Amino acid sequence: MKKKIIILSSALLLGGTFSCQDEFLDVQPLGVLSEANLTNRIGVDLVLTGAYSLMDGVQTNVGSAFGDWQGAADNWVYGSVTSDDAYKGSNAGDQPEISVIEAFAHTPDLVHFRGKWRAVYDGVARTNDVILLVAKAEDMTDAQRTAVIAQARFLRGHYHFEGRKVFQKAPYIDEKTYNPADPNSTKVPNTEEIWPKIEADLDFAYKNLPSRWPGQPGRATKWAAAATLAKAMLFQGKYSQAKPILEDIVQNGGYTLVARYHDNYRAATNNNAESIFEVQYSVNDGAAISNNGNRGGTLNYPYGGGALTTCCGFFQPSQNLVNNFKTDENGLPAQNFNSTDVPGDNSVNFTGNLDPRLDHTVGRDGVPYLDWGIHNPQYIRDRAYAGPFSPKKGSPYRSEAGSLTWTNNPRQNANNYRMIRLAHVLLWLAECEVEIGDPEKARALVNQVRKRSANPDGFVRLANGQPAGKYALNEYTSPWSDKAIAREAVRRETRLEFAMEGHRFFDLVRWGVVDQVINSFLEVESTKRTYLRGARFVKGKHEYFPIPNQEILNSAIGGTPTLQQNPGY
């Protein structure tokens, strides 16, 4: 009897959880999707949008060790602060690691580089996810597949391009290498030159993308691919190959220069007739902290003082850059421009000739800062540290606050970054003409760009209606018989047109003049900005930034890293 009871009660007792078969323990993740959910036309499109979303270089860095600005699409640190265009700005204590990069004292463990590396390769991985999903999707037509793959390959080419120009030894990860199920799959060497693969992706996009996406200006087009491909060729000095592509864009792309230069720098005129490819920013779209607004530039506004609540006073234009906008009596870029300074104090009273693009590029005292009011010393966080000038191109309008800026903070705004616009193509073509074609054609192209900015309709004006500076901008009238003069003029024009847009340092590198330009800049500038004292660009090393040390460590298989460091680091 007793035995029976024991057996019975044991059965009761243990039955409870032995009935807990494995089904009880098969718990599925909630609110997320598996790969199988996405292997269809709609799923592919969703993942493709995810791949686009890293165009801004910002994933979601809140709570991580990475600042949003480290991967910023406009490369303001890598392309501008490192160049003669800009300082880190703000004060000495805020984000000092950017000062370290600015002074070329950086080492491979500086966290900033990992932020960029992370943005680049997260973008790459997302494009590969798209390509892998397309292969498994069964409800897509060939045309649909091609349209998706061409976009994904454009993005993949673009992201690798970023990696190549910043880090040089950036490995190429395609869908044959990448296996999301195997974390070791992308531990591949970085010894191979990746330009051919970048070109192959961009060329596929050039040949397969439509010339426009009606209603969807954010998508990559044939012309965006063409321009990026030509740019990649210019980075390799392949002028003869780039030239016909650039000509194709000019002749067949259907782009025109907008009448006012400034329309390239305001949210209200996003995706205009000049734009070939823009990084789309959106605000009040449901993203926390308006993460799709220009987060990469979130530090780069005047520090208070204006009518808009902004911060943090970073990315201040250099004295050299401001001086560079001086023009001579003919309205052409002034020679020996840096021998005297355009003053920062009461800058509006400067009586010399100026290129009107200065006041679209730089905030200076006495000159209206967009519609915020008159720029004054209160706009600057620490004038003694990083000078009297403010950045301007990425700023929102006060009148657009809340509509084209995040309602909680105008630092996140919808002023798109014009990654490639027609003026780029014209000046790149001018470069080609200088190097392998006709300098006179180059002159015509440069003049086309200058003519637009000479339009008085686009001038910054004071309250009394008068121009804010003594603007004098003219076209080059004398023939460019000399190749060196022509080259110098094109390069100067490129700097003036695209100042503070993150291109300058990379241009100097590809032109092969970076060490002379930067070191002579530092020599003068360190007398004005004491923290730059002792800074020096080392040729053969500083043209590229170091592969993040931790990424080299993380690339190890069996204790041996697969990634190599760049020379000099």
Place this chain on the structure above:
Amino acid sequence: MVQKPLPTKKTSLWLFFGLMLISPWVWAQSKITGTILEESSNTGIPGATVQVKGTTRGSATDVDGKFSLDAKPGEILVISSIGYVSKQLTLGNQTNLTILLASDAQSLDEVVVTGYGAQAKRDITGAVATVDMKKALAVPAANLAQAMQGRVAGVNVSNENAPGGGVMVRIRGFGTINDNSPLYVIDGTPTKGNLNTLNLNDIETMQVLKDASAASIYGSRAGNGVVIITTKKGKGGKPKLTYDAYYGNQRPIKFLDLLNTQEYANLLWESRINAQNGNLLVDGRISDPSRIVYPNIPMFGGQVQTPIIPDYITPVGGRDGQVNEALYSVTPKNLITRANKVGTDWFDAIFQNAPIQNHQIGVSGATDVARYAMSVNYFDQQGIMAHTSFKRFSLRSNTDFVVNKRLRVGENFQFAYGSQVGQPNGNQSESNPISFAYRIPPITPLYDIQGDFAGSPTVLDNSPNPLALLVRNKDNATRELRIFGNIYAELDVAKDLVARTQFGIDYNTFNLRNYIFNNIQDPEPRGTNTLQQRNSYDYAWTWYNTLTYTKVLADKHRFNFIAGTESIKSYFEFFTAERSGFAVDDISNRYLSAGRAGINNAGGASEWRLASEFFKVNYGFGNKYLADFTIRRDRSSRFSRDFRAAIFPAGSVGWVISEESFAKDWQWLSFAKLRIGYGQTGNQEIGNYNAFSTFATSPESSFYDLNGANTSALPGYELGQFGNANAKWETTTSQNFGLDANFFKNKLELSVDVFKRVTSDMLFPVEVQFTQGVADNPFQNIGEMVNKGFEVSLNYADKKGDFSYSIGGNLSTYRNEVTRTNGDPNTQFFGFTTRIAPMSVTQQGLPLSSFFGYQIDGIFQTDAEGAEHPLQFGGGQMNKAGSFKFRDINNDGIINASDRTVIGSPHPDFVYGINASLGYKNFRLDLFGQGVQGNQLFNYVKYWTDFPTFGGNRSQTMYQKSWRPGMTDAVLPLPRSNDVISVNPSSYYVEDGSYFRLKNVQLNYTIPATLLTKAGISSATVYIQGTNLITLTKYTGLDPEVNLRNFNAGSDRQIGVDEGAYPAFRSYNVGVNLSF
């Protein structure tokens, strides 16, 4: 015997709602009665238990010490009461007994609850520590883990100190690289949840299962030790009403020593002059004063030789007579704020004296068929930081019913409401009021000329007004409701065989409406007000079933078998939403629908489950040889099918030396037991879905505005998590060797343990290289960690006439070493990094979370000395007089990031607690102190206060002890505002974190019963108390008790970093304990 059908599922259901009691049901016995008296006073002892040994029959004494019970001659009665030496006596033919008990806290027969059962302390062979709850509850505390601090050898406890804040409990070191907090099992129901919403005053006993031989019955969640808690049950006799209360005043202990306005300006000037005239510096001195370029700072008079303190900060640098105060206006913004020319003491402004109070009313009692204990608690602690607070209301009901001779059912439930107003932006953050109190310059006053909160103009940099932050945050309370408890049924299936089923639940809801004001006066105003709402709920149910079989064979072989099964399901769901643009800030308007802009929301859920079977046997050969074996199999949903199951075995043996015949003559030895234990436990803290690769969507990281709409974005998806289907259990194997010995008639009690814990297949979210993309890193089995250590506790108690005393202490130590990371000895897992490089590293061969940075070897006294040293970070000023001398760790002749090394350890040499008690007649004085010795802290606050970083206030150390020519005892470099190098993590930040704290001094007076009876009071004690009256430490920060940075998994890799942690307070309290 009577046969009854077993309860069906249906009938057992109603039993759960019934009530019942463990009480006599016997085969052949008679009623006996008795009185239990205190030996010295001959007064009755209420609440003492009388148990028939080897049976479940028992009773408790009433208010007069009387009891009645069924028993038969020859049976052994065990009489015990907390605070008295237990007694055993063999029943003769008497039916009315008078039993005297001697008072003593140290009782070997005390029954302690271990896993799924109970054992006499005498028989325990694992490493189990019992917390003396009477003493532990003497010090005011909000949660039960706080009460353990310093009380138990081998348990390190560190408080967050903020009211309702977290607490770090680490048992025997740090056993894993992830979450090291122990499992709490309360009345059989496990939880890892918020300890603040459990009323500690309801606790009757608390045991800490320290080693695997004791804890492995909890298998996969026991890797970090287990704390077993039982709450108060009713005791025999008439209903007893008790009231316990204290009220106290808490005061801040210490503030940072910062600069006044003049000193602040002087230092600013000095460091600007040194920066702007670096080319003139020769041996740290300006070589040609005529060429000095003076700083040009409009706030302090423009370009002047010495700073001029202005009368106004807004307008910047305003002077009396120049400012028209009538123009003050909020919209358009034209705020006017006078300068605080002396200097605002911001710490004094945000800290205050604050009250703390606790009230507990309890009713308990028992009859033959039921016992019950109910309580109501109200706890209210206002923080020493203004407008921080924690309040708790709780209700408890514990009842047990005897349904019939064989069936008992009961329940233990607590219902609690907790409300906390924390520090805005949380503890240990650069954006909380403590940090702002040193980050705001002293020249900024509290209020502007209109009496509104003042703010710094932008030229004074970005710290907002911390007092404004606190005042505006005062209504942002997190509100939690918690139901925690269980229902059970226990059936005597046969003689010696008991079946038990218990269903426990832990249900929580959480609500926060966090309203953030627009701070127009601050340098970086938000631009709008915002309301963030967060609601969540979670539950976990635990259902376990056990069969317990107890048998004594041949009067010698004592067996106790437990077999059981357990299943757990846990579910969590949250919803958050946000809006901004509220028309007015009134409390009545702080609801989402009243906001007009910035609409945003999110929600999600997660779940995990566990299914287990376990078996345990205790064996005793007489009282001499003891053995204990357990085995548990766990299957967890957190692992993929193939790796889901794991088996955790353990065993321990004990030898009671004092029972040996050769020891019988040793009068000095009352008791001695040697214990050896071995076992395995596990860890499953790897998140819920580690095995899955998943795609996720979020507006932040996967949406993109392909339409160029500017104000909307198209949804996208991205790979959100890399899955690792191959992860398996992390295992901790522990060995324990212990000795328990009592001497001199149990007056002296000693317990020593030596242990070793090896954690293998350690689960770590290995960082995946970014070329693979970015997604949550999967936990992988890598790494191994070892903790070795020992623990000693010693107590001595004696009594001479009216005078009684006791003194005791405990000391414990552990040595932690990560013996393997991923196989590569150079792999470094860094802790968090903020504005400087990571300051903690976890690496093979080092203790977990060692401090990391540069070694500073002093300061260059001359330029020549600097020039001889390896080039520091490119040279220049860094190789001149007044700069830190960085050590060339790798001897490559150049100082750069490769010269960082381990510069300290947050792990203490040992921790200890000391307590003493002196009693004379009705007075008793209790003293308790606790300390940590030999650890180091990384004082990150110095980043802000000791270096030229942001524009906030600075320390007196920087003002006085920065290098100037000739100053050989300087600790900081020459102040130079463009020095961005010296601030890097270095040995300068690392300080000795040792401290000793006199936690409690308490004088109790027991009011003589003769005075009380008329008032209907049966006993009354009143006391006065001072807590934290003395803190001995060399640490220069606010408080040496630095906790985890936060309480998320992974924060153990950044222990001991002080960002200005909420400091401990001193309090003066009065209290009363009454029973009616």
